[in-house]
Amino acid sequence: MLINCTSNVNASTSNYSIKAFVNCLSLHPYTPNLTTRAIYTPQNASFSSVLQAYVRNLRFNTSSTPKPLAIVTPLEKSHVQATIICAKANGLEMRIRSGGHDYEGLSYVSLNPFIILDLFNLRSIDIDLANDTAWVQTGATLGELYYNIANVSSTRAFPGGVCPSVGIGGHFSGGGYGNMLRKFGLTIDNVIDGEIVDASGTILNRKTMGEDLFWAIRGGGAASFCVVLAWKIRLVQVPEIxxxxxxxxxxxxxxxxxxxxxxxxxxxxxxxxxxxxxxxxxxxxxxxxxxxxxxxxxSWIKSTITFYGLPMNSSLKVLLDRVPPIGLxxxxxxxxxxxxxxxxxxxxxxxxxxxxxxxxxxxxxxxxxxxxxxxxxxxxxxxxxxxxxxxxxxxxxxxxxxxxxxxxxxxxxxxxxxxxxxVSKNPREAFFNYRDIDIGTNANKTLAFAFDYFKGNLKRLLKVKAKVDPTNFFRNEQSIPVLPIDIQSR
Incomplete structure (x- = not known):
């Protein structure tokens, strides 16, 4: 499947849908000034720069790459709720982006009329050192998380990935690993709570979303089920040197x-x-x-810079650079x-x-x-x-x-x-965060790609999807689909 091609979307239908979508946002009671402060359409002078700011694979930053009808950059939780409600009401597909490191561009490209919900403004990090936990909003980067941890402790860390500009949202929800996985496991093995917005626009936490959905978003790709606002993580102990x-x-x-x-x-x-x-x-x-x-x-924090491939004497502030330090x-x-x-x-x-x-x-x-x-x-x-x-x-x-x-x-x-x-066989296993469109999509409903990613856990993911998003609002080419009961039971 080729993503970087020109879309044949009917222009008049798209214009009607996006106007209705923007109007819906302007009327939403919890989103004052959203349309003037946090939404960009192609008519806006900043549209291209906002779109390109978090495209990390240049294969999907060409003139022929399909463009969204609008980009919403929420400044608060209610903006996310309103975006979901209004996109769903107007039949618009929504792609969810945090750091933009999706290897196949599925978080910001679609062949259908679509908008991007870009979460880069939601990036607060609240560390509770007394309990060795932290709440991290999904638009923060790994580098920002590591930098903030190091600012409060030289013996605390988090077992995440090496690239500092990777967004927390996709990294966590797809599994997430780094050079401490043999000691502490994956990022998802150290997530203890989450805050999400579901397909109805409701904000939920682990208790209110239920254990099935909380299980699914930790490694099953949260973009199939909801929008994650924040994760609560467990910090780990590391040596000072x-x-x-x-x-x-x-x-x-x-x-x-x-x-x-x-x-x-x-x-x-x-x-x-x-x-x-x-x-x-x-x-x-x-x-x-x-x-x-x-x-x-x-120190551990210095080792994250070294392991990424930057000079040992680099300033720790390089971790705060949201553009990959080694370039695109x-x-x-x-x-x-x-x-x-x-x-x-x-x-x-x-x-x-x-x-x-x-x-x-x-x-x-x-x-x-x-x-x-x-x-x-x-x-x-x-x-x-x-x-x-x-x-x-x-x-x-x-x-x-x-x-x-x-x-x-x-x-x-x-x-x-x-x-x-x-390598592994039947299935030939693959890592979901290393997105690879070559292994298939959900278009033909064979789900071979999903078995490669999730093996025997696919059945439970299908059941969760059918329960929490029966209209398949949250979707992309490799999302968990809604399938008939007889297919799910196989």
């Missing part, structure tokens, strides 16, 4: 043998250790021959889960293919530890015990070229296809 290192080694230096050793030991190491292996055309990061002076002792690119991502070590013959084939394919690298993230202790059905995220590691395939390029885009996407697919014998 941690150690990081980055070791590089070429194939000619025996990197393939080191990687083979890594895949046998990394998932079984002490949970306090997280050693990621990254393979690119020239380099493979490993622990081989590690020297003392290559190990850097620093055109990119394509895919994922896999590995159950058994890849044989050396397979590694030889893989390295050869990577040399042939431009711009593609692979990240191998070890599992084990806490991840093996949590049951598959504890949250919708099912990829727990039995996994040695998760693979992220990524291709990034800087030139806006149709030929280059096609070549890089196809190259990523080639490597992904080559890995078929060595």
């Amino acid at each position: 941690v150690t990081t290192f980055n070791k590089t080694m070429a194939l000619e230096e025996g990197a393939s043998n080191i990687f083979d050793q890594w895949q046998h030991v990394a998932p079984n190491l002490d949970p306090n250790l997280f050693i990621r292996a990254q393979a690119s055309v020239r380099l493979l990061d490993t622990e081989n021959g590690l020297k003392k002076d290559e190990c850097k002792e620093q 690119s055109y990119d394509k991502h895919k994922s896999d889960y590995v159950k058994e070590p890849i044989p050396k013959s397979g590694l030889d084939i893989l390295w050869k293919k990577m040399i042939e394919v431009e711009n593609t690298s692979m990240q191998f993230n070890p599992y084990g530890g806490k991840m093996s202790e949590i049951l598959e059905n504890a949250t919708p995220f099912p990829h727990r015990k039995g996994n040695l590691c998760k693979i992220q395939y990524l291709s990034c390029w800087s030139e806006n070229s149709i030929e280059l885009t096609h070549r890089n996407i196809e190259g990523t697919k080639e490597i992904h296809n080559l890995m078929t014998p060595y």
